[in-house]
Structures are given as C-alpha cells and as structure tokens.
Amino acid sequence: MVNIKELQASIGETPILKGLNLEIKPGEVHAIMGPNGSGKSTLASVLAGREDYEVTGGAVDFEGQDLLEMDATERARSGLFLAFQYPVEIPGVSNINFMRAAVNGKREHDGLEPIKGKDFLNLVKEKASLVELDGRLRNRSVNEGFSGGEKKRNEIFQMAMLEPRFAVLDETDSGLDIDALRIVANGVNAMRSPDRSFLVITHYQRLLDYIVPDFVHVLVDGKIVLSGDKDLALKLEEKGYDWIKEDVIA
Amino acid sequence: MTGTAEPIVMDLKRAPNVHAATQAKGEALRAALAAQRTGTGLAAEQLDALPVPHRRVERWKHTPVAGFWSTPEAPSVQTIEAAGSEACPVPGLHAYRMVFVNGTFDAKASDLPVHNGVRCEPISMSDADAGSQGPLESTDWFAALNQAFATEGMKLHVAKGVILDRPLLVHHHTSGENNANFMRHDIHIEANAQVELIHWSTASDSSTGMVNIMTHMSVESGAVVALDKVQDEAGSLQHLAFEQINQAQSSQVRVHTGTIQGNWVRNDLNFRLNGEGCETVLNGFFLPKGKEFVDNHTTVDHRAAHCNSSEQYQGILYGTSSGVFNGKVFVRPHAQQTNAYQQNGNILVTDKATINAKPELEIYADDVKCSHGCTIGQFDEEALFYARSRGIGEKEAKAMLVHAFIGDVLEGFAVAEVRMEVEHRLAIKHGWDTWNDTLESA
Ligand SMILES: Nc1ncnc2c1ncn2[C@@H]1O[C@H](COP(=O)(O)OP(=O)(O)OP(=O)(O)O)[C@@H](O)[C@H]1O
Numbered sequence A: 001m002v003n004i005k006e007l008q009a010s011i012g013e014t015p016i017l018k019g020l021n022l023e024i025k026p027g028e029v030h031a032i033m034g035p036n037g038s039g040k041s042t043l044a045s046v047l048a049g050r051e052d053y054e055v056t057g058g059a060v061d062f063e064g065q066d067l068l069e070m071d072a073t074e075r076a077r078s079g080l081f082l083a084f085q086y087p088v089e090i091p092g093v094s095n096i097n098f099m100r101a102a103v104n105g106k107r108e109h110d111g112l113e114p115i116k117g118k119d120f121l122n123l124v125k126e127k128a129s130l131v132e133l134d135g136r137l138r139n140r141s142v143n144e145g146f147s148g149g150e151k152k153r154n155e156i157f158q159m160a161m162l163e164p165r166f167a168v169l170d171e172t173d174s175g176l177d178i179d180a181l182r183i184v185a186n187g188v189n190a191m192r193s194p195d196r197s198f199l200v201i202t203h204y205q206r207l208l209d210y211i212v213p214d215f216v217h218v219l220v221d222g223k224i225v226l227s228g229d230k231d232l233a234l235k236l237e238e239k240g241y242d243w244i245k246e247d248v249i250a
Numbered sequence B: 001m002t003g004t005a006e007p008i009v010m011d012l013k014r015a016p017n018v019h020a021a022t023q024a025k026g027e028a029l030r031a032a033l034a035a036q037r038t039g040t041g042l043a044a045e046q047l048d049a050l051p052v053p054h055r056r057v058e059r060w061k062h063t064p065v066a067g068f069w070s071t072p073e074a075p076s077v078q079t080i081e082a083a084g085s086e087a088c089p090v091p092g093l094h095a096y097r098m099v100f101v102n103g104t105f106d107a108k109a110s111d112l113p114v115h116n117g118v119r120c121e122p123i124s125m126s127d128a129d130a131g132s133q134g135p136l137e138s139t140d141w142f143a144a145l146n147q148a149f150a151t152e153g154m155k156l157h158v159a160k161g162v163i164l165d166r167p168l169l170v171h172h173h174t175s176g177e178n179n180a181n182f183m184r185h186d187i188h189i190e191a192n193a194q195v196e197l198i199h200w201s202t203a204s205d206s207s208t209g210m211v212n213i214m215t216h217m218s219v220e221s222g223a224v225v226a227l228d229k230v231q232d233e234a235g236s237l238q239h240l241a242f243e244q245i246n247q248a249q250s251s252q253v254r255v256h257t258g259t260i261q262g263n264w265v266r267n268d269l270n271f272r273l274n275g276e277g278c279e280t281v282l283n284g285f286f287l288p289k290g291k292e293f294v295d296n297h298t299t300v301d302h303r304a305a306h307c308n309s310s311e312q313y314q315g316i317l318y319g320t321s322s323g324v325f326n327g328k329v330f331v332r333p334h335a336q337q338t339n340a341y342q343q344n345g346n347i348l349v350t351d352k353a354t355i356n357a358k359p360e361l362e363i364y365a366d367d368v369k370c371s372h373g374c375t376i377g378q379f380d381e382e383a384l385f386y387a388r389s390r391g392i393g394e395k396e397a398k399a400m401l402v403h404a405f406i407g408d409v410l411e412g413f414a415v416a417e418v419r420m421e422v423e424h425r426l427a428i429k430h431g432w433d434t435w436n437d438t439l440e441s442a
C-alpha cells in the first residue's frame, strides 16, 4: 500500500528526516513512537504534501503511484488522509460546507456526480454517530472554538466521511479524556479493513491497547531505529527511549 | 450643536496646499467643462478656493489623480438601449428603477415608484430648482466640481411614516470615451419612513473618463434606510462617489458598499449623527485585481449622545492592485455614551498588491466605548493546507476563505437578490466555480 524508501526531508536548511524506510501493507496498522522533535509530524506532513518541507531524497510509493509527484489535494483524493496533531481552525467556513466540498472533491476524482444534499446529510449523520460528534458542532465553523478533544473527534469524523485507503493519525489520542479515547479508538477500529491501512503516531501505549498495531516503530532523529510488534510499545512505556539511544544507535 | 465655542481639531481649516502642475490640469478640466456645458452656477467660489487634490493633500495621499485630466467629450449615447446594456443589472430583482446613462436620465428604461407619499423624479424634471440642494458640506475639490456640473440625478422624497413597498434601484451606466459624468442624488426621508435603496454602477468595456456621483441624504427621526451600493464597472474609469448622510434622532441607516470591479474607485462616505439614539452601519468589501485601485474613505461624526455606529471593511487584493482604507470616527464632546466600532481587515494575495489602511479616531467625550482594529495579512496558509489535505482544490479552498472573510459584509446587504448577484459577479471575475451555498437549511 505504502512504501517509503530512504526518505529525506528538510525544513529550510535543517534536515529532519534522514533516510527513513517503512513499508505498510494493506490492512496493516503501524504505530510510530519516538521522542519529541524526532520527526514524527514531519513524516506525516511530508506524506500529506505540505510544501513547507523539501524532500531532498528517497521515494514514496502509494498504491503503485509516485506519491511525491502529487499535490496535497490529489493525495487526499487518491485516498490518503492525515488526522492533524493540531487541527486548524477556519473561522467563517462551516464544518458541513467544508466536508461537502471535501466529499465532492473526492467524488469528482472518482468520476462521480456531486453528492445530493439529502444523501450528504444522511452520510454526515451516520459518520458523526460513529465518533459521537455533537450535532451542534457540524454547523459551527471548522474547529473554531472546539475543545481539544472535540477537534480530535472531528478529525476522525472527517476520516470516516472520506473513507481513505491510508490514514495517518498524528497524536489523535492527545487531549482526549478516557471516554473520548475509547470512542475515537472504536471509530478507528470500525474502519479497519483488509484494504485500509493506518499509521498511528502516539506517545502512549494506552491508545495501542485499543487500536492494536501489527507493528511498532521507534523514530529517533529522523530515522526508524527499531521495529517490533505491539510488545515493543509496552517496553517503551516502561523504559523510555534512553536505552534505545544507548544500545541500539550506539 | 457641539456646545464648544472653540472649533475642535477636526474642524480646523487647513491652509490650501497647492501643487502647481496638478492645479493647472484641474483648472483646465474645469474650464473645458464650463465651455461645453451649462452647469449649475454653484460652487464657483469653493472651486476657486479649494486645491485640486494631489499627494500632499492628506485625504489624497495614497490616491493618484493622474488619470483624470483628459479633455471630456460629449456622451456618445444617452439610453441603455443605445448602449446595448440591461436596464436592470440584477436578475429577478423586483424593484423600482431609475436608470442614468452617461449622466442622462433614461425614462424608457426606468420604472419610477408610484406610491403614496413618495416623490421620485430626475432632477431635470423636478420643479424644485437645483439651488435647493443646499450648501456644499464637503471640502473636496471633486465634490465641488460635482456641485458645479451635476445637473441630473435623482430627487427622492419619502413622506412621514411611509414604507416603500419595493427597493428603489438607481442604475448608473457609463459607455464611451472621455466621459465626465456628474450626477447628484438628493434624498429626503421624513420621520419614521422606511426605504431600501440600491445604487448599482456598470460600464462598458471600452469606457474611459470620470464618473462623479454625489448623494445627499437627510434621514429624519425614526426613519430607517438601507443603501446597497455596488460598483461593477468594466472599462477604465475613474469613479468618485461622495455620500453625505445626515441622521436625526433614533434614525437607522445601513450602507453596504461592494466594489466588484473598477479601474479606479474612490468612495467618500460621510455620516453625521445629529440626534440621539442613531444607529449607523457601514460595511464594505473590495476585491481588486490586475491594476485596479479602490479607495474607501469614511467618516462617522458622532455629534449627539447615545448613538451606535458599526463599521467593517474587508479587502482582498490580487495581482498588482492597490487599496486605501481611511476610517475616521469623531466623537464630539457631548456625544456621551457613544458606541463606535470599526474593523478593517485586508488580505494581500500577492506580494505586489498594496493597501494603505488608516483608522483615525478622535474622541472628545469621556463616557464612550470605541474600538477599532486593522489587520493586513496573507491567506491563511495553514487553513489552505488543511482544506487541501481533505481533497479540496486550491482554488476552491481559496474561494472558501474569501467567502469567510467577506461573509459578514455580504450577509449585511439589505436586498437578497443584490447579495446573490454580487456573489455571482465575484465568482465570474475571480473564476470560482462555486460558492459554497449553505446546507444548514437543507
Ligand atoms: N516549520 C518548522 N520550522 C522549523 N523547524 C521545524 C518546523 N517544523 C518542525 N521543525 C523541527 O523539526 C523537528 C521535528 O519536528 P516534528 O514536529 O516532526 O517532531 P515530532 O516528532 O512530531 O515531535 P512531537 O512528539 O513533539 O510532536 C523539530 O526539531 C522541530 O523543531
């Protein structure tokens, strides 16, 4: 589904990703953990097509296509989704109009007519219930004045609306209370399927109790330095990252 | 009125500031006009005394006048039919209509209100003589030029308590080259009357020259007036619009100014709140592109207590366009418990676009609430990326942000058909396929 090879990316003159390799097969859930500032969100942004980052080397194959050749809109329409670590507020643009434009963008790409108003509203109802998103939030401006947890739920709601093939969740668990964490995780689990893959960025093992990953990777200083199964997350929770820096990298 | 014996700073006369070359050009234009047309016989002394505007005159600092000085020609056409245009620029609008083509009243294209208590006629057919229009309140040379040469326009009188059943559209159309079209609208709304007015200006692709429109409005106590003003002129005109609106006690006036298209536009909108309890709203948007220039100068003069004024101007500047916003708010010594709000937001889409924005508040009363804010920025890149990451195209994402940025102003237009046509025209000009028509009601 996604094959990342020797990916290097910089912001300005500063290299952040320094030769990152990762292959994700259809249906798999991969988790990425790693210290603050190690490049996790940078990886997510580069995959989503943020232009602030310059890709200086490597390649990313997304279902047989050269992902790095596509712009952000095309990537999304081709089935890539990023749940932002910090979802953006857009005052004056209602959540529901925003989502309709997004859904219709994808439909255009798939050669379909714009969705009918009634069908759209039914879809919204169905998907909002998946993450128990308060109905009132739908008509408000995108993320404006949403609490931290509401923003994260809204990300998962958007994901559910767009039904991506590959979703990157960047710290979707941060800022969620215990109940919300379970709700969001259930929303993600409901979307797991043999032809949909996930890359889950998190600092906490707790999320991975709910969304059980097939693989766990440790990102340090722009590279994946260690990979394992879900037990690796438990070990990281217990021991932190210092032992990796000492044992593995040295 | 103010109770102060001494004139306060805002009233002080400034020494005339003359720029010899510009002065000569202005005087040549005036002489050419005087040779060609009858004029009103008014304002000669003011014109003698006022400097022709140039960059060293405070209110014209960022407003280039170089395009004004071509020798005017007599208009080639005088009817909307001959100009090959539409009498009503707003599809589906059910309104009374006065059409002026190159400054001449087009009776055939017009549909004057027939309504009890409403007198509406072109100045040329009015039995009240032109001299009744009162003294010039503006100290602007171009305004004085209007007063000297505007022999046509609308005379509107709405009697006490009358509610006009439909909006009244005044359509100015310009075509042909080297125009010097002067119009003067005199509007008198008596106590507790209510009207919705639309001023819509259009022009043909090849039109050049000056359009100079002066609107005088006297709004008596308890009257309610909305004015939707839309400028959508092709060609390369210099468009000047002066509005002097005097409000009596407890009257309400809302003016919305939308500049969709215009080579060079200067709006000079002035309110005087003379009685207590006035409500004043003045909002506007401007979206110039290419080399267009749009200037909004506004003044709200709080002369009485307990008045509220609210002002919001939003500009989005594309290409190498430029804009000016100057918003003056005066609160006179006795205008206690004034509530004055002013906001001006600007987005520069390119690094070649410019805006000169200046809020000016002069407050001489102590028990008042005045706030103002002014922002100049770019499109919110984070928001754009967020939208694109959801599969929304860049153009559509930008259109969404534009809609959000001017949405409050658009909402405020009084006549729904006007608002819809404004959105439609903006979409055509900027190549947006869709406006996100709202679903909330669905
Ligand atoms: N726009 C930027 N300008 C300058 N430096 C940046 C920018 N974005 C990221 N960086 C730097 O790149 C490095 C990696 O940042 P990134 O956000 O990818 O880390 P992260 O692993 O997601 O951290 P966290 O766990 O705190 O979310 C950091 O040192 C950060 O300061």
Ligand SMILES: [Mg+2]
Pocket: A040, A041, A042, A085, A170, A171
């Ligand atoms: Mg991060």
